[in-house]
Amino acid sequence: MKMNIALLAGDGIGPEVIDQAVKVCNAICNKYNHEISWRPALTGAAAIDAVGEPYPDETHEICVSSDAVLFGAIGHPRFDNDPSAKVRPEQGLLKMRKKLGLFANVRPTFTFPSLIDKSPLKRERIEGTDLVFLRELTGGIYFGERGRKDEGETAFDTCTYTRSEVVRLAKKGFELAMTRSKKLCCVDKANVLETSRLWRETVQRMEKDYPEVEVSYEFVDAVAMRLVQWPNSYDVLITENLFGDILTDEASVISGSMGLMPSASVGESIALYEPIHGSYPQAAGKDIANPLATVLSAAMMFDGFGLNEEANAIKNVVNKSLEKGVVTEDLSEGAKSFKTSEVGDWLAANI
Numbered sequence: 198m199k200m201n202i203a204l205l206a207g208d209g210i211g212p213e214v215i216d217q218a219v220k221v222c223n224a225i226c227n228k229y230n231h232e233i234s235w236r237p238a239l240t241g242a243a244a245i246d247a248v249g250e251p252y253p254d255e256t257h258e259i260c261v262s263s264d265a266v267l268f269g270a271i272g273h274p275r276f277d278n279d280p281s282a283k284v285r286p287e288q289g290l291l292k293m294r295k296k297l298g299l300f301a302n303v304r305p306t307f308t309f310p311s312l313i314d315k316s317p318l319k320r321e322r323i324e325g326t327d328l329v330f331l332r333e334l335t336g337g338i339y340f341g342e343r344g345r346k347d348e349g350e351t352a353f354d355t356c357t358y359t360r361s362e363v364v365r366l367a368k369k370g371f372e373l374a375m376t377r378s379k380k381l382c383c384v385d386k387a388n389v390l391e392t393s394r395l396w397r398e399t400v401q402r403m404e405k406d407y408p409e410v411e412v413s414y415e416f417v418d419a420v421a422m423r424l425v426q427w428p429n430s431y432d433v434l435i436t437e438n439l440f441g442d443i444l445t446d447e448a449s450v451i452s453g454s455m456g457l458m459p460s461a462s463v464g465e466s467i468a469l470y471e472p473i474h475g476s477y478p479q480a481a482g483k484d485i486a487n488p489l490a491t492v493l494s495a496a497m498m499f500d501g502f503g504l505n506e507e508a509n510a511i512k513n514v515v516n517k518s519l520e521k522g523v524v525t526e527d528l529s530e531g532a533k534s535f536k537t538s539e540v541g542d543w544l545a546a547n548i
């Protein structure tokens with residue numbers, strides 16, 4: 198198969214982890230006779246510096262004319278502590294999600310057998326965890342009206358959802374549940390928020406179309422607690438943008454490190470694959486960041502193309518590196534650790 202992949206390395210550790218994913222993908226292409234043409238493009242602070250805009254039109258053109266997008270990370274500390282900054286790298290990410298119509302962010306949470314005892318959570322709680330969050334990605338408070346009033350003394354962000362936005366996300370949730378254990382949890386705050394009541398009402402109406410799926414409705418605060426207490430009780434969870442952002446960071450603790458969790462953003466046509474972690478500026482350029490979340494995002498990309506054998510080859514080699522202790526310092530626990538680039542080389546060589 199011939200694939201054109203837009204390669205958006207972004208900021209911070211983005212370029213380093215993306216490099217390792219490229220090595221791994223190229224090794225897969227060699228082994229299985231595929232051809233990837235990588236199409237690098239600018240995003241984030243790097244794009245602001247180069248052209249004054251975090252998601253330039255040229256980058257968008259490259260994305261829409263590719264078969265998929267592989268994305269690193271976005272964000273730079275020089276913007277975080279400057280509330281008056283007019284353009285921010287994160288705006289690029291949000292604009293990209295919106296313009297590419299990526300309304301569903303698929304974030305799986307699973308455990309790695311060799312890492313279970315490294316989790317701060319007890320083995321008996323987390324063993325066998327295999328759940329998927331479907332986070333709504335182009336609506337809610339991230340995209341609502343916001344601003345200041347009263348001469349800057351009052352600030353507001355508004356959360357808005359339309360029924361059709363809920364339907365298209367929930368539909369993906371029901372469909373995914375049908376391919377798994379047929380359990381769906383709708384996470385909301387319907388005891389307080391009107392948008393949550395719309396979510397709940399909409400999902401309730403859809404239940405009749407999926408009679409085999411057992412749906413539960415839980416408040417987000419309760420899910421935050423139960424997720425680390427009884428992760429095994431969940432399978433597919435659907436939720437709005439901000440709740441999904443927060444809960445998926447929390448869920449990464451179950452796997453052992455934020456540096457392990459991949460994601461796929463899907464929607465109207467093209468899909469984008471990205472690690473759930475951020476740009477981790479403290480580690481940028483040091484060759485110490487964990488590349489596995491990005492490598493596993495590349496595995497999700499092969500799955501997205503229907504190339505499951507290739508995807509499994511990546512997941513297997515990642516498991517093997519964890520078993521053999523070929524890991525970056527976030528996972529080495531005082532034992533010998535490997536550089537980001539060394540982990541990438543090892544993975545590519547062992548495919």
Ligand code: IPM
Nearest residue numbers: 271272287290291442473475
């Ligand atoms: C994520 C990130 C982004 C988000 C930030 C960088 C805007 O935290 O992908 O989870 O909040 O969606």
Ligand code: MN
Nearest residue numbers: 442443446473
């Ligand atoms: Mn996040």
